Amino acid sequence: MDPTPLALVALTLGVLLGGGVATLVLIALRARDRARVAASLELPDGTRAVLFGMDEVAVVVDGSLRIVAASPPAELFGMQEESTLPGDELRELVRETRRAEHPETATMRLRRGVELRLVSARASAITPRLTLVVVRDITEHERVEEMRRDFVSNTSHELKTPVGAVTLLAEAIDSAADDPDQVRHFATRLSAEAARLGQLTSRIMSLSRLQSADDLTELRNVSVDEVVAAAIESQSIAADAAGISIVRGGARGAHVRGDVQVLTEAIGNLVANAVAYSPSGSPVGVGVRADDGVVEIAVTDRGIGIPENEQERVFERFYRADQARSRRTGGTGLGLSIVKHAVQRHGGEVELWSRPGRGSTFTVRLPAIEAPDLNGMKTKRRKKKAKKTKKEARAVARAEGEPT
Known part of the structure; x- marks a missing residue:
């Protein structure tokens, strides 16, 4: 018998058997590799790139709650790589996620610097050994x-x-x-x-x-003198009835960019408060100072004053430092809140100095602008008026049939 066909058959069987064994070995090796990756602390591909591009606080922690990767904002809450995840509640959230084997969410307070912030935290497992924690600051x-x-x-x-x-x-x-x-x-x-x-x-x-x-729509160059005069005038009847004199002092000719009605109401509210909380016969001062690109309008009274622990709250809506007197004077509790928002909308700020029994001073600071060229404006108005007069005269002449 010719041995060649038998050799070919044997070779073919060997190749087939060897290929099957090789395939089985390859499958086993791949399964082992997947198990190693799952049990390891290696981050899935692209995880760091995703974290780096996030605006929210996000970290990946291992089984011992050690941070292995973090987004840039996470540093604000003291979460850096190789450090331990801070906060007992946050650590418990991660543990609960691992026990439940599904994402968990909780609201808690975390320290950002020296301040405690209210946050919403969500933990999700990304591998058997690694957990993604995303923290959203919801304080504001x-x-x-x-x-x-x-x-x-x-x-x-x-x-x-x-x-x-x-x-x-x-x-x-x-x-x-x-x-x-x-x-x-x-x-x-x-x-x-x-x-x-x-x-x-x-x-x-x-x-x-x-x-x-x-945005404010009625913006124009505003004379501070005009605003102060209108604010004082609006409170003159109440001041006369209370026996209080309103004294205007300081710089003249200052200008700001803004809405004259809004600014007049804001300063008027400060004068109204000073009149309402001052004893009869005492003066209320309104002073203006312009320096270094800033206009300051200060309203001072010699009234009851405001305790230090209440000074931060007087700008809140409906807050009244003296409930009884405010009721008697018919106050709404909104005046100072309107002042604060009006000044802020004009790019300025308002500050308070006060001492119980000595009175209060509210100071409004606004960005100053160059005073407009009044002579030039008057000349333009005169020319415009003369032009209008000539135009009307020609129209009358044409109507009467006279040569123009």
Whole structure:
């Protein structure tokens, strides 16, 4: 028998068997490699690049809660590579994620520098040994939401008082229909409550406009003298009734860029507060200073003053340092909040100095601008008026058939 065919058959069987064994070995090696990768602390491909491009705080931690990779913002919360994940609550969140074997989310407070911040943290396993933790700072969001709730609550409360008074006074007028003196008395009080309600509504709308995202639209070169004079004039009746003199001093001729109505209301609110909280016979000063590109408008009184622990809160909506006096004077609790937002919308700031029993000084600082060329403006107006006069004269002449 020829041995050649047998050799070929044997060789073919050997190749087939050898290939099968080789395939099985290769599969086993790949499974082993996958198991090693899963059990190792090696980051999946591209993880560092993704973390580097994130604006949020994000870190990857190993089984011992050691940070193996971190996004740049994570450093603000003290999370650097090779350091231990900070915060007991955050570490417990990672442990819970591993036990539950699915992502977990929790709200907690974490320290950023010396400040505690409210954050929302989410932990997700990316390998059996590595966990991704993403932290989102929600402090400002929570603060805005709290302010919104307070605003709605306070507004409802403040509106309820004059609305209730109007209702009761209307009923009193109806009951006293046969008594003219009583009717006049209740009608006077009704008008006062209606005015208070109108003032409160107007101030709420003003504050809402100032807090909106829209820019101020009525911007022009504004004379500070014009603003101060209008603000003082708006409070002159109240000041005379209280026996208080308003004294204007300081620099003249300063100008700023802004909305004259908004600025006048802001300074008027400061003067109104000074008048309301000053004892009868005392002066209220309004001073202006222009220096180094800044215009300062200071309103000073010799009133009751504001305790130091309340000075940060006086610019909050509806906050009153003296509840009883504010009620008597008909204050809405929105004046200083309007001042703050009005000044900020003009790129400025407002500061307070106060001592109980010695009085208060509110100082508004605004960016100054060069005073406009008034002579040039007057010349332009004269030329424009003369041109208009000539044009009207020609029109009359044509109408009468005279040569122009």
